[in-house]
Amino acid sequence: MKMKWMLIVIYICWFTAPCGNCEQRNxxxxxxxxxxxxxxxxxxxxxxxxxxxxxxxxxxxxxxxxxxxxxxxxxxxxxxxxxxxxxxxxxxxxxxxxxxxxxxxxxxxxxxxxxxxxxxxxxxxxxxxxxxxxxxxxxxxxxxxxxxxxxxxxxxxxxxxxxxxxxxxxxxRGVNEFPIDSLDIFFVVIMTALCIVVIFSSWYDYWCKSSIGLEHYRVDLPNKLSMVLASFSFIRNWYRLTSHSRDPLCRDLRFIQSIRYNTFVLILIGHACILVQTRTGWFVEERFRQPEIMIIVNGFQIVTTFFAISALVFTIMYIQKAQNSNRKPGALGMILIVTFRYIRLTPVYALVLLFEATWFVRAQDGPFWRRAAETELTYCRRNWWINLLYLNNYLRLDQPCMQHSWYLACDFQLSIIGVILVTLMLRLPKLKVKLLVTAAVISFIIPSVVIYWNAFDGATIFSPEGRRFVFWYDVGYHKTYLPMHMNLNMYIYGVIVGVLYWKIKKANINLGSNRIFRVTWYLLFLVWPVLFLSGQHFYTHDYSKPSLWMAVYFTVARGLWAFLLAIGFFGFLYRVNKPLHRLLNIRLFEVLGRLTYGAYVGHFFIMKMMFYNIRHVEDLGVFDTSIRINATLYLSYILSLVLTLLVELPVSALQKQLIDHFIKPNKRQARGEEEGERNEAQNSTKIANKMEGYTNDAFKATFKEGNDMQEFNQQ
Incomplete structure (x- = not known):
């Protein structure tokens, strides 16, 4: 039966795919x-x-x-x-x-x-x-x-x-266009100070050892001052990175780390297609006429998978903590969650930005290198504040600093909407369905209106000519791909799936035993290439615009991708394919998933070093391109490991200790409303800490539940 359905889908793919080679080119x-x-x-x-x-x-x-x-x-x-x-x-x-x-x-x-x-x-x-x-x-x-x-x-x-x-x-020859200036020196000072702090903290942590062995680094030190001083301890943070949580909910969602890693790999493939320097225009144009390449081109929306994952995990964690605390979250909780998210996301991001604004331009040379590196230096020095305010998906899009960081801005903006929406659902449970339906309808209408009003096609067009300037001057890319409101539907659907997770779990329904669901789950591996390939119609046909059906198609296609992700999530959750589920739960993927944020932040400048550090242009084949993609992958994770141990995890640990110190309830203070607000703040802290184990902006929090030390990570 499964084979029959697979053959039907293959038949549809083969005979409905647009003819990419029918055009005669001499x-x-x-x-x-x-x-x-x-x-x-x-x-x-x-x-x-x-x-x-x-x-x-x-x-x-x-x-x-x-x-x-x-x-x-x-x-x-x-x-x-x-x-x-x-x-x-x-x-x-x-x-x-x-x-x-x-x-x-x-x-x-x-x-x-x-x-x-x-x-x-x-x-x-x-x-x-x-x-x-x-x-x-x-x-x-x-x-x-x-x-x-x-x-x-x-x-x-x-x-x-x-x-x-x-x-x-x-x-x-002989002219240095980039003399060292005060900002270059500032970066060196920051890195030197960071290394000194890590060395001192590691030494202090070792000095505090009261037993032989490494178990000392797995448990908290006896007082908060010691924990603060040991926050940058290299070995302690290594164990935090590689820890394996025993929490049941963590075990349920562990496979998401593997999905994050594999999504990042697909993103690397897409970015390589953009940055590769080709010898002839013919080579580029012929590739755009090949169906397999069009799957990659239209598959750039794969990055929206991160939005759905972020919404899904946040919703699940937030609802769980609200249920355990028996207290409805409020404004203070929302403010704290957003603040914690900003603090955890920003240090690694800011450090990489500072590197690209200073020493990156000196890393390589060549005829094309300044197009890759000096533009980063100029635009990052000019627009750094836009990036750190997470507004770079709306402002100065034609002079981007760390172009790929549009995703970080979009994710941060969506997270604020997510906090507000889920908080309203928890405070107004009777209106939960209406809130979700309203949010879903709004997220559907907005992109459709943008597409119709601007007379765009039913898919974001990543044209060869736009690729020449990495889409910096492509109006369609600016208005349909980067803005938060164009990706809102993916986030809202992630929230809906998070709500369904608890509903199905409480109803004790096992979707894995449902035959229809199992067949549907297997089919999604054939449907998603068809979905991406369907966008080729908008490249090979010039439909009249504005068009209502294309406006609807744009949003429906995004919604269908979200639906496929939801089916995939529940399929992995209920172990439809046990060997694949075991593969995704390999311990290595858990660590790689936690490192994916740092790898994403740093991968773009590494990829530029791979594709712009050349002396002559050539039409790279699949093998050559794969080598450079894999090199970028390995170097990105090595960079992320360093950033995680030196910056991400230490800041996370330091933040937790300081927060616990300032908002810990005081027994001598009156109970009542003030204590309620402090409890809400603590719950919000735990929500943020646990949520960051799987979302894309923070690495990890250490907290106690009962007598066990549980660690939830992210990147």
């Missing part, structure tokens, strides 16, 4: 156009002859329209489908300038009397803006005319075309 004709990417040898230019002060410039080139040119007509033809094609009027050049006088004489000897092409109206993004690169104006003053003549000489000779050229940045 490569011989295609090659008549100017190459989109061409770069002189970087190392030969700058380092071959030490006696020559050579310069190497990255230049943006925009071809001037010429309706009388056959090549221009080809450019228009092969640039017509903006969803699948690059803009062939925008070229990228790397030009070596070893000697201005010799270069000028060479052009004169070849009888090229090329006139300078002034800037004309350009109605598309063609360069990285907002003064991202240092000293560009001085290089423009020295080299713009020569660069213009060199490039236009080639275009005129080979293609009978002319182009406007603009230097993006240059590198000159």
């Amino acid at each position: 490569k011989t004709e295609y090659n008549k156009m100017p190459k989109m990417f061409h770069y002189d040898q970087y190392d030969d230019c700058l380092y071959e002859d030490p006696s020559v002060e050579a310069s190497y410039c990255l230049v943006r080139v925009v071809i001037k329209p010429n309706n009388g040119s056959e090549v221009w007509k080809l450019i228009e033809k092969y640039s017509s489908n903006w969803k699948l094609d690059l803009n062939h009027a925008a070229l990228d050049r790397g030009v070596c300038i070893s000697d201005i006088e010799n270069e000028g004489a060479k052009l004169r000897d070849q009888h090229f009397n090329v006139s300078i092409v002034p800037k004309f109206d350009i109605n598309f993004p063609y360069k990285i803006g907002h003064d991202a690169f240092r000293n560009t104006e001085s290089y423009k003053a020295n080299f713009s005319i020569l660069v213009d003549k060199i490039i236009n000489a080639e275009l005129t000779e080979k293609y009978d075309l002319q182009a406007y050229t603009e230097i993006e940045y240059c590198e000159r």
